[in-house]
Amino acid sequence: MVETLPDGSPCRCDVCGLETVISSVRSQTPIVAESEALRTVLLRVADFALAEAPVMVFGESGTGKEIVARALHANGPRRAGPFVALNVAAVPGELLESELFGHVRGAFTGATQSREGLLEAASGGTLFLDEIAEMPLPLQAKLLRAVQEGEVRRVGDTRVFGVDVRFVCATHRDLRALVARGLFREDLYYRLKVLALRVPPLRERPDDVLPLARSFLSLEKRPAAGFTPEAEAALLAYPWPGNVRELGNAVKHGAALARGASIGVEHLPEEVTGGGEPAGPAPLSLADAEREHVLRVLERCGGSPQEAARILGIGRTTLWRKLRRYGVEA
Numbered sequence: 001m002v003e004t005l006p007d008g009s010p011c012r013c014d015v016c017g018l019e020t021v022i023s024s025v026r027s028q029t030p031i032v033a034e035s036e037a038l039r040t041v042l043l044r045v046a047d048f049a050l051a052e053a054p055v056m057v058f059g060e061s062g063t064g065k066e067i068v069a070r071a072l073h074a075n076g077p078r079r080a081g082p083f084v085a086l087n088v089a090a091v092p093g094e095l096l097e098s099e100l101f102g103h104v105r106g107a108f109t110g111a112t113q114s115r116e117g118l119l120e121a122a123s124g125g126t127l128f129l130d131e132i133a134e135m136p137l138p139l140q141a142k143l144l145r146a147v148q149e150g151e152v153r154r155v156g157d158t159r160v161f162g163v164d165v166r167f168v169c170a171t172h173r174d175l176r177a178l179v180a181r182g183l184f185r186e187d188l189y190y191r192l193k194v195l196a197l198r199v200p201p202l203r204e205r206p207d208d209v210l211p212l213a214r215s216f217l218s219l220e221k222r223p224a225a226g227f228t229p230e231a232e233a234a235l236l237a238y239p240w241p242g243n244v245r246e247l248g249n250a251v252k253h254g255a256a257l258a259r260g261a262s263i264g265v266e267h268l269p270e271e272v273t274g275g276g277e278p279a280g281p282a283p284l285s286l287a288d289a290e291r292e293h294v295l296r297v298l299e300r301c302g303g304s305p306q307e308a309a310r311i312l313g314i315g316r317t318t319l320w321r322k323l324r325r326y327g328v329e330a
């Protein structure tokens with residue numbers, strides 16, 4: 001699908017016309033899309049890139065929502081402007097307002113200088129709000145104003161000024177259900193999902209698994225020769241609950257162990273090949289099953305409690321309490 005230029009300059013897809021090499025600050029990622037399902041999404045991305053309306057990207061963790069957000073920016077009229085990304089779940093609630101809207105000097109203890117917020121920083125470009133479902137309700141009202149009127153007021157300021165931002169948001173959660181439970185503002189929900197995209201989980205697009213694995217392998221500093229047929233079969237048989245991110249990690253694991261030879265099943269993580277699991281685990285109590293699950297998620301997130309709490313759908317404090325009960329330091 002990707003048109004490759006010999007000098008490594010941006011490639012265009014001959015099917016959807018999208019620029020298919022996505023740049024972030026540290027790296028360039030070639031988008032791999034061999035499956036019909038992902039190609040259909042990218043065709044939509046090409047159309048939505050030209051529009052001004054907000055886009056909501058739905059999809060499980062690790063499916064490629066940020067890649068889609070960057071592609072929307074890189075292929076639209078604002079491509080020369082800034083792409084500013086904020087993971088809403090990563091910023092403590094009390095700092096989020098000033099992060100987004102900025103503040104004036106003296107607005108709160110420690111505000112020794114006035115500072116612009118990310119909405120201002122993204123003016124003329126795209127603001128990508130990842131994990132939008134985690135935004136506290138009071139701030140949602142203020143964001144609604146920015147989305148609706150393009151108006152921003154710094155914390156502690158009386159003046160209002162305008163910003164010209166395209167909003168792209170993403171969530172792995174069922175926002176409609178959160179609206180029904182009163183945890184997400186309905187008006188903001190409809191404002192932000194004028195255009196909606198769903199990035200399908202990897203298990204719904206098996207045609208992407210091997211092309212992605214080969215692409216990840218080629219990006220390794222010390223790429224292995226390839227995959228043995230058994231390793232390829234194992235990659236295809238695994239359901240990839242952590243989606244493309246988990247596949248990328250499995251390839252890294254394989255490349256590290258294969259040391260330049262072909263990656264075989266013995267080089268892949270045990271959960272992928274099923275090797276580490278006993279055939280018939282003894283039945284567990286609910287509390288033990290929860291403990292195992294929590295610890296497995298934490299391990300899969302590379303030990304990041306914040307990421308683990310997000311995937312588990314619980315607050316960071318709740319996770320912290322559980323880990324303390326298990327005697328695990330996080």
Ligand SMILES: Nc1ncnc2c1ncn2[C@@H]1O[C@H](COP(=O)(O)OP(=O)(O)OP(=O)(O)O)[C@@H](O)[C@H]1O
Binds near residue numbers: 059
């Ligand atoms: N189609 C693709 N082609 C190449 N790389 C991809 C593709 N989709 C995802 N990736 C890679 O997989 C990883 C996860 O993608 P991304 O960060 O966009 O997922 P996400 O849906 O935003 O995840 P999260 O919900 O955890 O934030 C990234 O390293 C990204 O570069």
Ligand SMILES: [Mg+2]
Binds near residue numbers: 066
């Ligand atoms: Mg993301």
